[in-house]
Amino acid sequence: MTPKARPTYSVIAKEAGVSEATVSRVLNGDDRVDQERAAKVLEVVERLGYKKHRAATALASGRTNLIAVVIDNDLSVFSDPFWGTVTSGISRVLMENELQTLLMVTSVSSVDGPVAHYLNTGEVDGAIFFQLHKDALVRKLAKTGLPIVITGSPHAATDFVFVDTDNFGGGHAATKHLINRGCKKVAIIAGDIETVAGHQRVDGYHQAYRELGRVPSKSLTAYGDYSYESGKREMTRLLTEQPDIDGVFACNDLMAMGAIAAIEEKGLTCPDHVAVVGFDDSLVAQTSRPGLTSVRQDIVALGEAAAELMIAQLRNEPVEPRILPTELVIRESA
Amino acid sequence: MTPKARPTYSVIAKEAGVSEATVSRVLNGDDRVDQERAAKVLEVVERLGYKKHRAATALASGRTNLIAVVIDNDLSVFSDPFWGTVTSGISRVLMENELQTLLMVTSVSSVDGPVAHYLNTGEVDGAIFFQLHKDALVRKLAKTGLPIVITGSPHAATDFVFVDTDNFGGGHAATKHLINRGCKKVAIIAGDIETVAGHQRVDGYHQAYRELGRVPSKSLTAYGDYSYESGKREMTRLLTEQPDIDGVFACNDLMAMGAIAAIEEKGLTCPDHVAVVGFDDSLVAQTSRPGLTSVRQDIVALGEAAAELMIAQLRNEPVEPRILPTELVIRESA
DNA sequence: TTAGGTAAAGAAAGCGGTTTCATGCTTCTT
């Protein structure tokens, strides 16, 4: 019934014939302890299977070994596998470094909501945020010196530490592919332009055109909201207004699927009449027919990178934002 | 730079003109404190925006307010939105109850691995596990008195507290629907039979047949592994051996998609020649063409229920396993 | 009036580590 009583410094010190202070030194890697005594302490620790009591350590040292992963409830947290995958990557790496992952799914909006307060009062050693629209909270926290990593690019060009997929490169590759396969008029269905990621994908699209010495007509850019419905709606509109569109880059797979549905409803086929490229290489892309050509991002790696940047900060090592490469996965749709 | 110094009992006691012990009593709802003094304390607490120091509280009281959510790394954690969604539900409810979610993505396999040790030593107040094949670890932990909730049915009929979707009911409804729409020969592509969930879905299928006064031929049951490929492979085999199959219940959406692909490769169409029902009502089901008829489970609710059962246990309230209803979402495929 | 009982509140001892400070011992300086 009772969790077995754990040993404390007191018993270890006694067993090893040293003081508790020495035990502490040994366990914290203080090198100015006699070799033999240190060895003895370690032997006892090993034999007793001793592990430090987290709360006690936290209280005494002021560091909790807890890293918060803050996820905005407002995002499409539910049903989108993205964040879960990132988080698992984060968690794995943190764990390997003796850090714990504290998950907070909440409305991040308020600058002085409970989350803000919580993070502000030294309850965690650092915080990893997921892409957010408003970064007032993050900015405020950063001022307190709390180590922070943002997954996804921060809104403004600040000096926040962040990790992100190469959205620009992905958008560029997707568009380039459409052009290379012979498309003459390539449209784009953008996602949330408010986010940097959304914007960068569009930029990549423009860049691909630019390299051709052309500038895409404004009328070729449609604005969706990452949902299937919006993709379908916008594609229908685009095709109605400009029936000669023969390629489209949708900024995520869901909208791409919507676009394909729209194309087929018009009595056209994909990729013969209109080629489609998505973004994410999600399950949806992999299982659809025609298989969806899509830009793959390594989501687990994104989480791992975030965790690594956090750990580097905790060690006071210099930290650079990290941008992970994408890969175009070619299937039937383009 | 420095996180602003937080007030402690010491200053609150001074401000309110009482002892620290009294402050503690007030803050822990001990009712035998003079009304006026209590009010005074609360006023000061409010004014100073005081919040207890978690580590200190944990050290002194022995309760950490931390609930571990343990996810087995071996599962298809990556790419499957299921776990992430459950976790977000858990986290939200725990948070509302002043509990923190500690995420552990790891190999649960070993009974005395680091996770086991961690959970065993009072670092958390409870643990929520995700469906697992081997429950040796859980069984051992339960013996120590650690409150535990299992998401998904435990393997053996034990007295573990668990929450699960009504897999039996879902399988039954799916099969019934196929029969009702006129299918004469309904096959099933089972998932992992080792798990209770996988088994129950098959049982539901049998039950639907039984209600018709029939018993499905063994040859109508195929075994996949929840992957798209396995669904496609098994469906191809089924149709080759028994071309008159006109309905199939795939135990998840991915296999259902594979099945549809197989059907179309045979030159047949869904639902005209073979009707298909999936399970999960995932994004895949929602965006596929034909839209996939599928059994929906409320995944967020699953997480919320798990958290609620955990909280009930912490309060020493009586706890019953909970089975959540499913809903058949009808689209074009059946 | 006085002994006995009860309830509110303060003093103080932990909880299990970390860290400062003092101590005794060895080593270096001239």
Added chain:
DNA sequence: AAGAAGCATGAAACCGCTTTCTTTACCTAA
């Protein structure tokens, strides 16, 4: 060879809150 300096080590304070134990004050009963 004596005093300064350097070091490994232990004693003890401390982190912020909980809880037991004591004290104090007030009531009731005889």
